[in-house]
Amino acid sequence: MRELTVQIKRVQLFPIATPRQTGIANQHVIVKLEAGESHVGWGEMSDLSHVPMYQFDLADLARMLNELLRGKDPRNLVKIEDDLMKFYPDEGHLYSRSGLVRQGIDLALHDLVARLERVPVYDLLGGKLRDRMRVCYPIFRMRSVAEVEPNLQRVGEQLARGFDLIRVYVGTNWEADTQFLGQFADRFGDKVQIKSLDFSNLLDWRRATMAVERYQELVDFMLVESPAPRNDFDGLAEFRRRCRRPVSEHVLHIHHGWQLLSHGCVDILNVSPYLLGGLRASLRLVALAEAARASVLIGTTQELNLGTAAVAHLAAAARILDYPGDNTGPHLYTDDVVKTPLPYEQSHLLVPEGPGLGLEVDEAKLATMTTNAEWTFGVDLTGVIDRTPQNRPSPTA
Numbered sequence: 001m002r003e004l005t006v007q008i009k010r011v012q013l014f015p016i017a018t019p020r021q022t023g024i025a026n027q028h029v030i031v032k033l034e035a036g037e038s039h040v041g042w043g044e045m046s047d048l049s050h051v052p053m054y055q056f057d058l059a060d061l062a063r064m065l066n067e068l069l070r071g072k073d074p075r076n077l078v079k080i081e082d083d084l085m086k087f088y089p090d091e092g093h094l095y096s097r098s099g100l101v102r103q104g105i106d107l108a109l110h111d112l113v114a115r116l117e118r119v120p121v122y123d124l125l126g127g128k129l130r131d132r133m134r135v136c137y138p139i140f141r142m143r144s145v146a147e148v149e150p151n152l153q154r155v156g157e158q159l160a161r162g163f164d165l166i167r168v169y170v171g172t173n174w175e176a177d178t179q180f181l182g183q184f185a186d187r188f189g190d191k192v193q194i195k196s197l198d199f200s201n202l203l204d205w206r207r208a209t210m211a212v213e214r215y216q217e218l219v220d221f222m223l224v225e226s227p228a229p230r231n232d233f234d235g236l237a238e239f240r241r242r243c244r245r246p247v248s249e250h251v252l253h254i255h256h257g258w259q260l261l262s263h264g265c266v267d268i269l270n271v272s273p274y275l276l277g278g279l280r281a282s283l284r285l286v287a288l289a290e291a292a293r294a295s296v297l298i299g300t301t302q303e304l305n306l307g308t309a310a311v312a313h314l315a316a317a318a319r320i321l322d323y324p325g326d327n328t329g330p331h332l333y334t335d336d337v338v339k340t341p342l343p344y345e346q347s348h349l350l351v352p353e354g355p356g357l358g359l360e361v362d363e364a365k366l367a368t369m370t371t372n373a374e375w376t377f378g379v380d381l382t383g384v385i386d387r388t389p390q391n392r393p394s395p396t397a
């Protein structure tokens, strides 16, 4: 029997840190939402180990979210989203803290409401068009040729685990890039595909153009990502005019998506719930791409299982989704808060079928991970260096 009135009672935030296989640890915030007599929903604010170098005051944030949400009907997703947009507005950069707050609440709300209705989250989004999404494994940016061989070995290891698709972060060390791509072609050319070469906004459009002209002599790849500095619409459009491969860029907010499309900057919108603030905001960008006859891929910041499950439900319901996604966080981290991780099959993320997001949180484990969370933010800069240009001043150098 459907309950007529359900009210949100409490929001709790749990900081955790999980190491990646590559050695660095990332910080996340797990969100627990309680409503009515016994309803619970889980979400996450994914991967806080990024610039800008300041962090949430979690006690403050929890207090504010409780003020905002307590007593509200969790099923009124549009109303809560509208409120959150007012208090956590778009910030316009790739690691928007506001976007992460809205992501955490949006995911927990969808999980809670879908559990309450005893349906998978994709049902709340209208149903499903697909039950899996092809995803790629990341090869992170090489700063020296010494990193080439370990990365080639990593490709081999991931191939053995079923991943036959990678994306490669490039643009810092041309020698390392060309060595990697050339040897990749020799060793894996017939077994593993490259989804994208990702410049992460590090080069201007002309340098990125020259790099791609060189790299495409060595390997095949599906698309190029972020080949101009951040917010350089003219440079991005210039690159795209000269490049025969499709170009994608991360969408920061809905108006940014409109700008990218109307300025002719991209073929593909890189849509991410962590950045846009959850599932509803992401679906609006998918509709915008559809209106512009553009393509969509789902990007990542490296979500844990909860955040990746949300991506799977988004993928299930997205009308436009014509390139593989980047969502292999659960394979990248060595630990998580869920009892059973999401299923992957041959480079595909499978859409979970259970109620809600389809995952069970191990609360005892979460408590241990929160207690033991070493909040290294601002101390260990290794975690943020991946997105940092080589010439940027660093407190450690």
Ligand code: MG
Pocket: 198, 200, 225, 226, 250, 299
């Ligand atoms: Mg990217």
Ligand code: MG
Pocket: 047, 050, 300, 301, 302
């Ligand atoms: Mg990240």
